[in-house]
Amino acid sequence: MTAPQPGRRTVRAWRHRIRTASPRPVPAHPDGAARPDGDASVRSTGRPDEDASAGHAPARAPGTDRGTPAPDEDAPAHAPARETGPDGEEAARHAAGGVARSVAAWCTALAYPLLLHTAVLHESEPTGMRLVLPALLAVLPVALLRRRPLVTLVLVLAGGFAATVTAASVLAAGPGPVGPPPGTAQRGWEGNAWQVAALQAVVTDAALAYMAATRRTRTVVAGACAALTVQVAAASYHRSGSDRFVSAVLLIVLAVAIAWMTGLMIRERREHARTLGEQAARQAVTEERLRIARELHDMVAHSIGVIAIQAGVGRRVVDSRPAAARDALAAIETTSRDTLAGLRRMLGGLRRADPQERPRDPAPGLGDLDRLLGTFRDAGLDVGVRWRGERRALPPDVELSAYRIVQEAITNVARHAGTARCTLVVDYGTDRLAVEVTDDGCGSPEGRGPRVGKGPHGSTDRLDGTDGAPHAGGGYGITGMRERAALLDGRLTAGPRPEGGFRVAAWLPLPEGTR
Missing domain, CATH: 1.20.58 (Methane Monooxygenase Hydroxylase; Chain G, domain 1)
Structure with a gap:
């Protein structure tokens, strides 16, 4: 006899409770970025990237001569918020009944x-x-x-x-x-x-x-x-x-x-x-954890891959071409700042007391592909783009999933394909959005996991952060892309091409109002 399975409404209700379980709202910085609130040792500085650029020293850990910095006196006092929204109305109706x-x-x-x-x-x-x-x-x-x-x-x-x-x-x-x-x-x-x-x-x-x-x-x-x-x-x-x-x-x-x-x-x-x-609570927690894992993987893995490539370029040309090395360091700084801003945006979204509140910074979409592809081109990867169909605004969840799938697929090309060229096709269909990334490299078809460097102290000999060793496997990139497509009732295929190289293709259905 199989165990009973909770319905979608029950899982959505528990997911809503999990996202609204923040004990208090989080104050924002003057520039609009959310500030992580919690342990005093973590709350030492509001903006580490700007503090570092301004020459400020990093915050001292608790137990040093200066101790833990005092909390912000201007921060508003947090009072327990009264429960409102669908859960509050349902509780009131239940009490009246x-x-x-x-x-x-x-x-x-x-x-x-x-x-x-x-x-x-x-x-x-x-x-x-x-x-x-x-x-x-x-x-x-x-x-x-x-x-x-x-x-x-x-x-x-x-x-x-x-x-x-x-x-x-x-x-x-x-x-x-x-x-x-x-x-x-x-x-x-x-x-x-x-x-x-x-x-x-x-x-x-x-x-x-x-x-x-x-x-x-x-x-x-x-x-x-x-x-x-x-x-x-x-x-x-x-x-x-x-x-x-x-x-x-x-x-x-x-x-x-x-x-x-x-x-x-x-x-x-x-x-x-x-x-x-x-069961619904456990399933909602698992889905929320997987969602956070996908966001972290797609965001951090791409940025770390670009940083690794630029660092390899800078190390090789620091003596012969100092200008190119400076450009590589500038690209590393820009990518690091963008990654930090994305992490702040994600943490701010997780800490919002009201999940219906619109985020301060919009999620990336297909309109940000040019900027994304620019970072890959700066790292030495030639990305060709072909647009098909009428370009139009799509639902945010569709655009975010398509953006993350393209980001992960091209990141895998840069890290594991062993080639300097790939092609991106974005097809705006009447009832679905299709994205396809192909390359002519010789990467392993088994998931294209990270390769293991064998140089001294973990260093490698190639600009993509590898030394040409076989894939270690066990990566979660393709798994995350499949999960993103499945959440929208779409599908994704990933595998080697008969003529050589690798192909990642995703089909995401569109709602009725956007067709």
Whole structure:
């Protein structure tokens, strides 16, 4: 039997809770970039790239002579934000529904004793009041059901048993000052006693069902034994034949069994719902972790690859061509700053208290491809671009996925293909966006994982950061690209071409409004 799987709505709800779990909003820098807030040792400087460029010394770690820098005095005080949005409205509706259900339950429970009391007031004999008090005793203890279910059950049974004993003693006394007058009143007394017993049985079964749904089996067994004993004893007080007594006992046992089974069914449903909630929470956490991993991989791997190439160029020409070495260092600085800005943007998005809030910096898209390809061309990779179809604005998630797929594919070419040329094709179709990156290199088709350098201290001999050794494998680039395409119900293929080289192609479907 397979484990139950949570639905998409449940996973989206948990993902929403995870993204809104930030305990407090994060203040922003004057320039609009989000500042990581948290440990004081991490919060030493607001903008490390600008501090470094200005010649500022790095922040000292805790325990040095100057200690940890003091927190920002101008930072606004953080107060716990009131829960708003869909989750807050749903909680308010749930609370209002709980109050309405409680009021309805109490009105139903008190209806019969009040009606019985009204009927007794119109009787010529005041002895009927003796049944109202046991009837109230059989209903009022329900207020203690959630906190003291066993005590509630005992009080309810005591009320019903008292009503039965009272009715039996009055009827046994016969007509007179203690008993009811003969005739119709006597039959009414017996009928009222049976009604109180029926009310007590209903409340008892409800209490047993609640105990079976919320308490341990030991407590439920004790309550069921007490209910059976008291109700069977009460049934024996009534003047009836053995057949009617046996029928009453069978009804009592059947009612207790049904109440117990109902409580067990409620318990199983709650456990099933709790299991689904836990699975949805784990799935949402896993999806969020994979999303963050994809963003980090696509952002950092590309930048580190470009930095490695430029560093190799600078190392080789630092003596013969100082100007080229300076250009390589400038490219390294620019790439590092862009990477740091991207990390800040991603951390700011993760720390936003409201996930519906628009980010300060827009996510990259197809309009940023020229700038991306420029970094590769500066690193010595000739990237040819062909555009097909009518270029138009697409949904941000489609443009971001296409941008990241192109970025990762060309980064793999620069790092592992062993060639200085590749081709990018962007095809704007009517119902889908297609991107394709091909090269004529000799890279390994097994995932194009990072190669292992074998030079001294991990250095390599080639400008792409490798020494021509075989691929180590185990990279997550193609896996991440496939996941990005699958999230949009698209598909991606990656593999060697028959004529040589490698090919990465992705097809991303477009929504109806953008076709």
